[in-house]
Amino acid sequence: MTITTSEITTTPVQSNVIKAENLVAGYEDNIVWRDASFTIDRGEFVAVIGPNGAGKTTLFRLLLGLQRPTSGTIKIFDSEPKRGNHEIGYVPQRHLIDSETNVESLELVHLAFCGHQWGFHLSAKAGRKAALVALEAVGAAELAHQSLNALSGGELQRIFLAEALVSHPSVLLLDEPLANLDIRRERDLLQLVNNVVRSHAVTALLIAHNINPLLPFLDKVIYIANGKVATGRPKEVMTSEVLSALYGVHIEVLHDSRGNIAIVGIEEHHGDE
Amino acid sequence: MTFNINLIAALQQMFQYQFMQHAFEAGTLVAIIAGIVGYFVVLRRSSFAAHALSHIGFAGAAGAVLFGISPVYGLLLFTTVGGSMMAALSPRAAHRDVHIGTVLAFMLGIGVLFISLYTGYATEAYSILFGEILGISNSDVLLTLVAALIILSIIAVVYRPLLFASLDEDVAEAKGMPTFLLGIIFMILVAVATSIAVQVVGVLLIFSLMVTPAAIAQQLAKRPHKVVVISVAIALMATWLGLFVAFYEPYPVSFFITSIVFVLYLLVRFVYRRIRPLKVSQAIIEVA
Numbered sequence: 217m218t219i220t221t222s223e224i225t226t227t228p229v230q231s232n233v234i235k236a237e238n239l240v241a242g243y244e245d246n247i248v249w250r251d252a253s254f255t256i257d258r259g260e261f262v263a264v265i266g267p268n269g270a271g272k273t274t275l276f277r278l279l280l281g282l283q284r285p286t287s288g289t290i291k292i293f294d295s296e297p298k299r300g301n302h303e304i305g306y307v308p309q310r311h312l313i314d315s316e317t318n319v320e321s322l323e324l325v326h327l328a329f330c331g332h333q334w335g336f337h338l339s340a341k342a343g344r345k346a347a348l349v350a351l352e353a354v355g356a357a358e359l360a361h362q363s364l365n366a367l368s369g370g371e372l373q374r375i376f377l378a379e380a381l382v383s384h385p386s387v388l389l390l391d392e393p394l395a396n397l398d399i400r401r402e403r404d405l406l407q408l409v410n411n412v413v414r415s416h417a418v419t420a421l422l423i424a425h426n427i428n429p430l431l432p433f434l435d436k437v438i439y440i441a442n443g444k445v446a447t448g449r450p451k452e453v454m455t456s457e458v459l460s461a462l463y464g465v466h467i468e469v470l471h472d473s474r475g476n477i478a479i480v481g482i483e484e485h486h487g488d489e
Numbered sequence: 490m491t492f493n494i495n496l497i498a499a500l501q502q503m504f505q506y507q508f509m510q511h512a513f514e515a516g517t518l519v520a521i522i523a524g525i526v527g528y529f530v531v532l533r534r535s536s537f538a539a540h541a542l543s544h545i546g547f548a549g550a551a552g553a554v555l556f557g558i559s560p561v562y563g564l565l566l567f568t569t570v571g572g573s574m575m576a577a578l579s580p581r582a583a584h585r586d587v588h589i590g591t592v593l594a595f596m597l598g599i600g601v602l603f604i605s606l607y608t609g610y611a612t613e614a615y616s617i618l619f620g621e622i623l624g625i626s627n628s629d630v631l632l633t634l635v636a637a638l639i640i641l642s643i644i645a646v647v648y649r650p651l652l653f654a655s656l657d658e659d660v661a662e663a664k665g666m667p668t669f670l671l672g673i674i675f676m677i678l679v680a681v682a683t684s685i686a687v688q689v690v691g692v693l694l695i696f697s698l699m700v701t702p703a704a705i706a707q708q709l710a711k712r713p714h715k716v717v718v719i720s721v722a723i724a725l726m727a728t729w730l731g732l733f734v735a736f737y738e739p740y741p742v743s744f745f746i747t748s749i750v751f752v753l754y755l756l757v758r759f760v761y762r763r764i765r766p767l768k769v770s771q772a773i774i775e776v777a
Contacts, residue, residue, distance in 0.1 A: 280663045300665015308659035314534065316704075317656070320711035324656060331653025332666050334646050363711050379660065 231257045233387060233419045234279065238288035239445075241274045247286060248274050249440055254447035256436065258386075259417040261410060263430045263450075266440035267482075272423045273309065275438070276389045279421075280306060292387065300332075305380030307373075309391040309423070315365050321375045322347050322360040328379040350382035351375070354408055370401035374408065381412065388412070388420040394429070402429050409433075427454065428476045492737045503736050511625045512742070516728040518630075518637040519689045520698065524721030525644060526682040527703035528713070529675060532655045536700045537586055538575060538676070541593040543683045543695040545571040548600035550617045550687070555607045560617055561632060564684035571596065572676035576669075620691030620743040622732070633685045640681055647674055652713055689728065690743045697747040698724050705750075705757045723753060 234256040242248035248271035256262055264272045277283040278290050281297040290296075293303060325347035326340065337343070351357050356374045359367065367375065373393050380388060390409065394402050410433045413420045424430055427437065427450070437453040439446045441462050446453050453459075454477050459467040467481035493499040503509045530539045549567025550560035571592065579585045604614050616624065625633075644651075654661040654671045662668045679699075686698050706720035731746035738745075 282663065298665075299663070302664075304663070306660055306663045308663070310659075316534075316707065317532070318707050318711055318716075319532075319656060319713065323712055327649065327653040327656060328660065328664075331649050331661065332664055333649055336645055336648060361711070379657070 232291075233258050233260075233293065235291045235294075236288070237290075239278075239290050240286040240288050241271060241278055241283070242286055244286065247443065249443045249445050252288070252445035252447070254438065254445070256419060256421070258419055259413060260419055260435040261413045261433050262419070262421045262436040262438060263427055263434050264421055264423045264438045264440065265425075265427050270440040270442075272440055273391055275440070276306070276391055276421070276423070279387075279389060280304060302383055303386045305383065305385030305388045307376045307380045307388070307390045307393055309395070310372075310376070317365050318363045320361050320363055321356070321367070321378075322351065324364060324375065325350055325378045325382050329382045346382055347378075350378040353381060353412070354378045369396045370398075370405065373397065373401075373405055377405075377408065377412075386418055388418055388422075390420065390422040392423050392425070394424050394426075399429070406430060406433055431475060431477070499733075503733070508623050508625070509732070509736060511627065511630050512622045512732055513729070514630045515625045515633045515685075516622055516689055516732055517725065518633045519686045520724035520728040521721050522637050522640050522682045523686050523698040524702050524706075524724035525717050526640065526678050527699045527701075527724070528706065528717050528720050529651060529655055530679060530700055531703040531707055532652075532713075533675065535585075535675075535679070536696070538572075538589055539679050539683060539699050540696060541575075541589045542568045542572055542676075542680055543687060543692045543699075544593055544600075545596040546680075546684055546687055547617055547692045548596045548603065550692075551600045551603035551607065551614065554613045554617075555603045559629065559632075560613070561629060561684060561688060564687055565636075565681065567596070568680035568684050569677055572680035573673055576673040576676040616691070617687065618691050618693050619741060620687065620689050620694060622689045622742050623735075625688055629688060633688065636681050636685050640678055643674065643678060647671065651675060690746055694743050694747050697727070697743075697750045701750045701754055702727070705754050708757045708761065723750070727753070 232255050236252050236254050239252040240247060240250040241252075264275060266272050274283065278285060279292055279297050281299040281301065292301070322344065326343050329346050330337065330340075330343040348357065348360060351360050354374045354377045356371065356378060359371055359375065362371075364372070364375070376393070377390075380390075388409070393405060393409075397405065406429060409420055409422065412418050421438075422430065427434075431450060434450050436447065437450045439453050439459070439462060441459075442464060444462050446458050446462050448458075454469055456467055456469045459469060459479065460481075463482055465481060467479060470478040470480060472478070493502060504513075530536055546564040546568040549563035549565075551563070552567075553560045553563025575585065575589055575592070579588050607613070650661070650666055651671050651674070654666060654668045655675075658668055683695060683699065686695055690698055702723035703716070703720040705723055706716045709719050710716045727746050727749040730749055731742050734745045735742040
């Protein structure tokens with residue numbers, strides 16, 4: 217008898233993980249953005265970029281089933297999004313952990329594994345093991361018994377990533393995980409997400425302000441601005457033509473020698489470091 | 490009463506009195522419940538809600554006294570209705586304070602009206618405000634037991650979901666957990682726990698059992714079930730010690746309970762916190 221150590225992925229092999237057609241998001245009297253049509257394939261690393269209030273998180277809320285489309289359709293694994301989809305690992309945009317919240321990291325990840333179960337389990341062994349494996353996967357095993365309120369921003373983001381990964385999702389939704397991280401931590405975290413995406417064929421959508429640190433890893437960009445959505449490979453979307461059409465004003469996209477992008481012509485400088 | 494240095498003899502002497510028996514029974518139940526529910530109050534940063542609920546209960550208790558029924562029924566009615574309303578009106582804790590404060594002031598006003606309409610003795614109001622554990626009747630103990638069992642069985646069912654929703658509401662919601670319902674269940678738990686705890690420490694001193702023991706425990710442990718155990722231990726210790734001392738001294742029990750809890754709080758807050766970083770730095774030196 218042989219024991220296989222590799223994980224068996226339960227997701228059927230299919231290319232389209234997410235499919236949006238003529239999607240309109242928002243509320244009856246307040247449309248956030250309209251006419252979004254795009255597909256995201258299995259194992260793609262996608263950046264969701266756009267100015268504040270453009271409706272980036274709205275896209276996540278649609279995928280999580282927390283909000284319904286105003287019109288059009290959005291499908292995830294060929295069915296309508298619904299709350300409690302175990303295929304999705306979600307890292308919401310978070311502010312600081314309350315300095316009084318003295319709870320160890322392992323407990324939070326453990327709860328993400330079994331917190332939906334009612335009643336008592338006398339033995340928490342299996343859950344704690346799963347939590348430890350998830351923490352190891354994000355290189356945070358040594359933080360397992362550290363209290364959440366004692367962690368730095370970068371450490372916290374790794375714990376939150378473990379929290380999302382503990383239930384072995386096939387889609388990751390990361391809302392501004394890079395906020396408040398310095399350039400090195402930013403790169404470390406992106407490298408980590410990229411490893412997860414590539415090694416487990418997980419599809420990741422990551423909301424960010426600045427596309428530059430993401431460029432080496434990305435398969436696709438969803439650019440949301442001015443009530444419109446543009447999607448495609450970074451080279452296709454981050455052009456003067458596409459962004460000018462999106463914003464409705466003339467925009468220049470400049471490239472430096474290292475491949476970084478600078479956007480000129482709008483007040484929000486997404487190309488800034 | 491003179492203090493007997495033989496502890497067993499002292500306890501035997503104490504338990505000869507039925508009011509002391511009742512006080513210990515009710516006090517023990519309340520301490521266990523307050524210690525557990527208190528942890529969730531601290532974790533959800535809902536201490537103002539717990540404070541407000543006890544004051545809302547004051548109006549209920551005053552009303553009950555006015556109509557000649559046991560104050561605890563008025564407490565239960567007003568706090569559960571008030572608590573459910575608070576949870577239903579503002580599902581997210583962040584902006585709750587102003588709503589709670591507004592309802593709180595109104596309910597206290599009603600309480601004042603009831604007190605002024607009541608033509609009996611002011612001692613009733615006094616015991617609601619500051620607790621009257623030595624005056625607990627047999628039926629009050631029974632009611633406390635029933636309430637405690639109900640709270641314990643609800644917590645046994647919702648423990649993990651409530652813990653997760655308290656720590657990480659956004660992810661819990663996305664995972665399809667009933668965070669709104671859990672919010673209401675939590676407030677009802679606080680309401681019932683507050684109602685029975687008022688008998689021991691009174692409306693004004695509810696923090697000493699519902700919040701402070703859990704806040705102290707949270708400084709001492711990082712794993713929720715350990716925090717709950719420590720929190721209960723602190724609440725029990727304070728209640729028992731308070732009753733014991735009050736048996737020999739002519740001062741109110743609630744004064745002793747609040748003082749014991751406060752001294753512990755100061756010790757942990759200022760002394761333990763200074764010792765702890767030492768341990769950490771020593772560990773770092775050892776590793777290096």
